[in-house]
Amino acid sequence: MNITIEPLDTNNWLKVCELSVSEEQKQVFAIPNVYWIGISRYEEHTELFAIKRGEEYVGLIGGGLDEDGNSGYINPLMIDERYQRQGIAATAMRLMMNDLIRKYHVPCIHINHRKENYAAAQLYEKLGFFVYSETDKEFCRSYKVDYEVQILSLREHPEWAAPCRALLLEHFNEFTSQHPTEVLASAEPFPQGYLLLKDNRVIGWTGLHEKEVVTGRVYGWEGPRLATEEVLSEDLSPWIAPLVVHPDERGNRYGKLLLEHAQKEAGRLGFKNVYLTTGEIGLRKVWLP
Structure with missing residues (x-):
């Protein structure tokens, strides 16, 4: 299974907009991909990537520099309902993390998720993201980059x-x-x-x-x-x-x-x-x- 991420551009953005999570998952992932595409045009250090399995478009991931201009963040992470539970999200996350580390030499990477999103919690914990804060609805997680x-x-x-x-x-x-x-x-x-x-x-x-x-x-x-x-x-x-x-x-x-x-x-x-x-x-x- 060859999983890659490629920058979102005029050749692939429509294909990514056709992807969707299940109706049940829309309760915790309610924002469509087209929204993230629009937001990225106004965020200086935000970049979106199409997630591919071979030649198929299977999801969307994005990230960039946080408001402090030092830390990295990942948002969004979305896998189409037809391609979930196949290890694609974990691979895409690692690729996105490596991209942030290479480009910005960030000391840490942040990601948030809804408290009821247990699948996301399990994935992020497996990748080394720990909870450092929380709001009424979300857990805020961070990954510390080891530059040794x-x-x-x-x-x-x-x-x-x-x-x-x-x-x-x-x-x-x-x-x-x-x-x-x-x-x-x-x-x-x-x-x-x-x-x-x-x-x-x-x-x-x-x-x-x-x-x-x-x-x-x-x-x-x-x-x-x-x-x-x-x-x-x-x-x-x-x-x-x-x-x-x-x-x-x-x-x-x-x-x-x-x-x-x-x-x-x-x-x-x-x-x-x-x-x-x-x-x-x-x-x-x-x-x-």
Whole structure:
């Protein structure tokens, strides 16, 4: 089940307006989607997203910066009655939370729900939202973002380019150390670069590339150093390369975190497969969920 969220625009807003909850649920979710679309036009930091399952439109979610200009919030969250109880809401919530964290670096994310909405309460508690306040009709919940370890897109956080280059130069090779510059210089889907931060320090890096281009010292390659850039395959795309974790941080599953993130980003870009090579077992093809 491939769940994605895409910004609401002229191509999808009518499809989202056709979605609806059940008659019973309208007692706690009485506001139609068209209302939220109208409100978002006047809220500077509010953005709405269509929720999709594959190519089907199944719901609506939105969020942005709270009135304090610091915290994030999520509102609304709506899943069409035909697609409920399938895990879609939880996945959409995680995607929306990640979007707020990437864009605004928020310390916490707020969400409210009616007290009689027990399904919402169960979902939000499972995702880590705790009740910090309440009104006569609603519970006010908050999620505290843990920034000890996080993965950021370099395109969205170009201020980390220099530390990324330093990591790659010291712990991979000179050719690869140019990847951050190439990521920021491109307006195309590729290349993409993702950095792993721990305690506000770059400790890992991975990228998505249309083709795998290698040069210099290649791990697992028994031949001589490659003097010029070589494309390993013209037919396979995209590639995860490289996958680098600082030596002092290895053994903590950070490489797995980076790999899974790159896989998810490839899926978000519309690819069903992604490729990588390792020195031990050569080419690998990864099927995306």
